[in-house]
Amino acid sequence: MMAVILWTDALVWVLILTIVAYGWHVSRHAHLAVPWRRVTHSPGGMSGLVVLLLLVLVGLLDSVHFRFKVDSPDTKTKTAYSTEVQSLLDVAAGHLRTRPEKTYSAPLATRSFAKELVESAEGKSLREFPRLRHGGSHLKDEALQQRDVFVTCLRALALALVAWCGVAGLIVLLVARHEQQRVADMWGEVWRGETAVPWRAVLSTLLALIAAVFTVTALSVDYHVFGTDKVGQDVLYLSLKSIRTGLVIGTLTTIVTLPFGVFLGLAAGYFRGWVDDVIQYGYTTLNSIPGVLLIAAAVLMMQVVLDTHADFFPTTEQRADARLLVLCVILGLTSWTGLARLLRGETLKLAQLEYIQAAHAFGVGHLRIIMRHILPNVMHIVLIALVMDFSGLVLAEAVLSYVGVGVDPSMKSFGTMINSARLEMARDPMVWWSLASAFVFMFLMVLSANLFADAVRDAFDPRARTDFRPWRLRMPRLPKLVKS
Amino acid sequence: MAAQGANVGTTDWGEGGMTGYLIRRCLYAVLILIGVNLLTFTLFFKVNTPDDMARMQLGAKRVTPDAIVKWKAERGYDKPLLYNDQAAGLARLTDTLYVQKSAEMFRFNFGRADDGRDISREIYGRMWPSLALAVPTFIIGLMVNITIALMMAFFRATYLDFIGVVLCVAMMSISGLFYIIGGQYLISKLWNLVPISGYQGGFDAARFVILPVVVGVVSGIGSGARWYRTIFLEEIGKDYVRTARAKGLSEVTVLFRHVLKNAMIPILTGAVVVIPLLFMGSLISESFFGIPGLGSYTIDAIQAQDFAVVRSMVFIGSALYILGLLLTDLSYTLVDPRVRLE
Numbered sequence: 001m002m003a004v005i006l007w008t009d010a011l012v013w014v015l016i017l018t019i020v021a022y023g024w025h026v027s028r029h030a031h032l033a034v035p036w037r038r039v040t041h042s043p044g045g046m047s048g049l050v051v052l053l054l055l056v057l058v059g060l061l062d063s064v065h066f067r068f069k070v071d072s073p074d075t076k077t078k079t080a081y082s083t084e085v086q087s088l089l090d091v092a093a094g095h096l097r098t099r100p101e102k103t104y105s106a107p108l109a110t111r112s113f114a115k116e117l118v119e120s121a122e123g124k125s126l127r128e129f130p131r132l133r134h135g136g137s138h139l140k141d142e143a144l145q146q147r148d149v150f151v152t153c154l155r156a157l158a159l160a161l162v163a164w165c166g167v168a169g170l171i172v173l174l175v176a177r178h179e180q181q182r183v184a185d186m187w188g189e190v191w192r193g194e195t196a197v198p199w200r201a202v203l204s205t206l207l208a209l210i211a212a213v214f215t216v217t218a219l220s221v222d223y224h225v226f227g228t229d230k231v232g233q234d235v236l237y238l239s240l241k242s243i244r245t246g247l248v249i250g251t252l253t254t255i256v257t258l259p260f261g262v263f264l265g266l267a268a269g270y271f272r273g274w275v276d277d278v279i280q281y282g283y284t285t286l287n288s289i290p291g292v293l294l295i296a297a298a299v300l301m302m303q304v305v306l307d308t309h310a311d312f313f314p315t316t317e318q319r320a321d322a323r324l325l326v327l328c329v330i331l332g333l334t335s336w337t338g339l340a341r342l343l344r345g346e347t348l349k350l351a352q353l354e355y356i357q358a359a360h361a362f363g364v365g366h367l368r369i370i371m372r373h374i375l376p377n378v379m380h381i382v383l384i385a386l387v388m389d390f391s392g393l394v395l396a397e398a399v400l401s402y403v404g405v406g407v408d409p410s411m412k413s414f415g416t417m418i419n420s421a422r423l424e425m426a427r428d429p430m431v432w433w434s435l436a437s438a439f440v441f442m443f444l445m446v447l448s449a450n451l452f453a454d455a456v457r458d459a460f461d462p463r464a465r466t467d468f469r470p471w472r473l474r475m476p477r478l479p480k481l482v483k484s
Numbered sequence: 485m486a487a488q489g490a491n492v493g494t495t496d497w498g499e500g501g502m503t504g505y506l507i508r509r510c511l512y513a514v515l516i517l518i519g520v521n522l523l524t525f526t527l528f529f530k531v532n533t534p535d536d537m538a539r540m541q542l543g544a545k546r547v548t549p550d551a552i553v554k555w556k557a558e559r560g561y562d563k564p565l566l567y568n569d570q571a572a573g574l575a576r577l578t579d580t581l582y583v584q585k586s587a588e589m590f591r592f593n594f595g596r597a598d599d600g601r602d603i604s605r606e607i608y609g610r611m612w613p614s615l616a617l618a619v620p621t622f623i624i625g626l627m628v629n630i631t632i633a634l635m636m637a638f639f640r641a642t643y644l645d646f647i648g649v650v651l652c653v654a655m656m657s658i659s660g661l662f663y664i665i666g667g668q669y670l671i672s673k674l675w676n677l678v679p680i681s682g683y684q685g686g687f688d689a690a691r692f693v694i695l696p697v698v699v700g701v702v703s704g705i706g707s708g709a710r711w712y713r714t715i716f717l718e719e720i721g722k723d724y725v726r727t728a729r730a731k732g733l734s735e736v737t738v739l740f741r742h743v744l745k746n747a748m749i750p751i752l753t754g755a756v757v758v759i760p761l762l763f764m765g766s767l768i769s770e771s772f773f774g775i776p777g778l779g780s781y782t783i784d785a786i787q788a789q790d791f792a793v794v795r796s797m798v799f800i801g802s803a804l805y806i807l808g809l810l811l812t813d814l815s816y817t818l819v820d821p822r823v824r825l826e
Contacts, residue, residue, distance in 0.1 A: 079597065281519065287805075288517075288806050290764065293794065293798045299523070300789060300791075418665075438658075474641060474643070
């Protein structure tokens with residue numbers, strides 16, 4: 001086995017390490033931890049975080065790549081490796097990947113979607129829907145399919161309930177110990193939703209998630225849960241692989257924007273004068289070019305470069321990955337203007353404040369003032385921009401792939417799934433399952449990211465409070481339109 | 485500090501009063517347009533040379549040095565970038581790629597597309613379908629969003645408001661592509677109400693435009709209504725609103741007579757910037773619904789890698805955006821008399 005480190009893999013893991021380091025830093029500084037504690041008090045934010053963590057876990061499993069050794073005649077001279085790059089997710093979901101059908105099949109189907117010429121027992125050839133090679137092939141009698149699915153679901157749900165009880169019990173036990181309360185009292189508080197950290201919301205989300213994961217996993221052993229696509233690939237597998245692409249675009253792009261946005265924004269706001277004029281001119285110019293067109297132009301250019309240096313990449317995965325990274329860089333280079341403008345405005349205000357002028361009077365250098373006195377005070381804006389941009393970028397990927405300037409067509413992503421599903425919609429009867437599962441996974445990812453981002457913004461930006469306190473909600477009353 | 489006005493909305497006119505300020509803004513706009521022009525020129529001619537373009541257009545099999553030279557000569561790409569030492573006199577500067585292909589766009593002379601058609605004519609013809617789709621979407625969308633936001637603000641901190649916000653967040657989380665596909669499926673395929681795609685000029689256009697407009701409005705509700713709701717809530721928290729209530733005005737009067745009027749200032753000045761861009765049409769929705777507007781023209785050009793068209797659309801789009809910035813500046817000065825006093 002040979003480990004393959006794709007560019008995006010490396011960056012993803014560096015990002016994870018950075019987040020861990022930041023978390024450790026925050027936990028040691030009380031003033032940094034306060035807003036994060038507010039985030040943990042938001043029911044929507046925490047539910048979103050639970051879903052996001054599951055998706056991130058799938059994405060991380062899919063970010064460890066390697067190539068298996070293959071047997072070749074001249075093994076003695078040198079070891080040969082398969083040209084196929086696999087990830088941990090591919091191994092874990094091996095039964096999805098290695099059992100293709102011939103063509104379309106509906107979710108949980110036992111027979112193919114298209115008619116085929118089949119030779120019957122008597123030697124006559126008939127046109128009929130052939131049995132699938134793998135979907136439901138364990139059934140002797142197809143009539144039992146519904147019962148089999150039902151029983152499998154029930155069993156999975158029962159198991160999920162047991163697993164959830166275990167996890168929930170453990171969490172409540174730990175919380176009770178931390179709060180120094182009796183466990184029974186703690187259960188009551190959680191049940192009534194009286195805890196500061198919304199454990200009731202977290203545990204309900206967890207229950208739904210565990211139930212869904214268990215059911216889908218159990219069914220996927222014998223069936224294609226979300227059907228198969230045109231070339232017979234399992235749609236569930238495609239959706240799982242798309243998660244990583246979405247996460248990579250959503251996070252790495254923002255990482256690319258950070259240095260430009262932060263550096264230029266701070267410089268413009270702090271130095272003012274001609275520096276400000278130049279930087280403002282730069283970002284207004286960049287901003288005036290319609291976003292999609294600028295990205296399209298840049299991607300078309302890069303495609304030429306990648307095509308002329310095809311020999312640079314040993315496998316298709318590595319080329320697709322290089323294109324993904326380039327797409328992130330291009331998206332980042334075209335979207336740092338918003339952050340720079342926000343930071344410029346904030347820095348303009350901060351630079352006028354007395355503590356900065358005091359620093360000037362003490363003869364502190366510019367760089368030191370920016371690094372020590374201004375940057376920490378605008379970090380909340382950077383953080384909010386980081387989480388708020390994520391969902392927009394995931395959505396943008398789908399549109400760009402539709403336009404034809406998104407990820408490599410061989411790379412599995414929500415955009416490519418939707419793109420190919422468009423033609424399937426025109427078929428009669430309709431092939432709806434690829435589109436539906438792209439919708440479900442994408443909606444889950446974007447919705448949970450939106451909820452979490454809102455919680456972060458509410459916690460870090462005191463002016464933009466939008467959170468609801470459910471116990472303060474009233475029933476709506478219609479206005480009296482006629483004055484009494 | 486001429487640059488500051490549009491971006492921060494500061495009110496520092498500098499010397500020369502409002503007229504002087506607006507003139508300075510116009511000059512600045514021209515400067516930005518030149519910047520855009522230079523940037524796109526670098527992207528399209530320096531990073532991606534005409535040789536690359538020729539290679540891509542000719543296809544891998546037919547690429548010979550001769551074919552490339554011929555391709556370039558036919559389309560006028562066989563000139564030096566900035567300085568032509570073969571020519572005489574002023575032509576040394578004008579007979580170059582920059583002047584012929586890029587600077588000419590300031591005169592709205594866009595040249596020809598790869599299929600030989602005149603781009604300016606094409607743009608003029610395709611402008612109307614784009615407008616027929618974009619203008620109703622914009623106006624109806626604005627009205628629907630404001631109405632919904634006003635409702636949520638009226639019922640603020642009730643279950644109705646809460647459900648509204650939850651729905652908005654959920655709607656924001658759905659990709660625009662799904663709205664289009666869903667709309668086409670529901671309204672055209674299932675209920676057979678309007679044609680699934682296509683376009684006709686004249687009054688027939690309405691039949692084809694209704695569905696894209698509905699889809700465009702619905703897909704914008706999530707983010708739009710939520711954004712306007714925050715604007716309304718911000719306005720409701722202000723002192724004059726409390727005074728109005730203290731005078732004994734009903735909540736309805738307060739909301740419609742006072743809050744709505746004042747909240748329209750940020751809403752409208754925010755919306756002004758996109759008005760000129762309506763000409764560009766919508767990329768995705770036009771190509772899904774088969775409307776022969778500028779949006780689908782652009783998409784087709786990107787997919788066919790027709791750089792002459794992409795370049796022209798980039799230029800027009802930027803020019804319209806800059807026009808929008810100017811209009812925003814103007815509307816700030818017109819709409820809010822306080823701005824002038826400071």
